[in-house]
Amino acid sequence: QFDLKEKRSFFGQRKDYWDFLCQGLARCRQEHEGVRFVTSLDKLKTPVGRGRAFLRYCLVHRQLAESLQLCLLDLENLREWYYARSPFLSPQHRVEILGSLYELDSVTFHLAL
Numbered sequence: 407q408f409d410l411k412e413k414r415s416f417f418g419q420r421k422d423y424w425d426f427l428c429q430g431l432a433r434c435r436q437e438h439e440g441v442r443f444v445t446s447l448d449k450l451k452t453p454v455g456r457g458r459a460f461l462r463y464c465l466v467h468r469q470l471a472e473s474l475q476l477c478l479l480d481l482e483n484l485r486e487w488y489y490a491r492s493p494f495l496s497p498q499h500r501v502e503i504l505g506s507l508y509e510l511d512s513v514t515f516h517l518a519l
Contacts, residue, residue, distance in 0.1 A: 409492035424457035426487045430477030438473065440464055443519070465515040471507035478504070 413421040424444075431438040440463040450456045464470035478484060484494055493499035 409489040411487055411489060413487070420453070422453035422457055424453040424460060427457065427460060427473070427477055429487075430480065430483060431473065433480060433483065434476040440467070440469060440473065459519070462515075462517045463519055465510070466517050466519060468511040471504055471511055474507060475504050 407423055410423060410426070413425070415421060428441055431441055440460050443463055444450065444456050444459045447459060450459055461470065464473050478494055478500055488494055493503060
């Protein structure tokens, strides 16, 4: 969420990193299993809750690095969602973040989805 621009939906609800992830993944793939799973959960009412559930899903299924990398491919979309000092907009920081996340893929997570 660091340096995420404040955006609102048509109805005034604040958009969050969940909306960024959905938009980024929709541009790269037809449908992401994690997005489909999270949107099927009726208990989740807020974008932050959905984002957290998506992160847990990706950790359990070892997909966090790949999913985020797909979202970070479109620099124009990144600039639309994040301010200039975001680490996602720095090529060096982006490589470091993704490298750490790919290392994290080797860890087995047992999280309640």
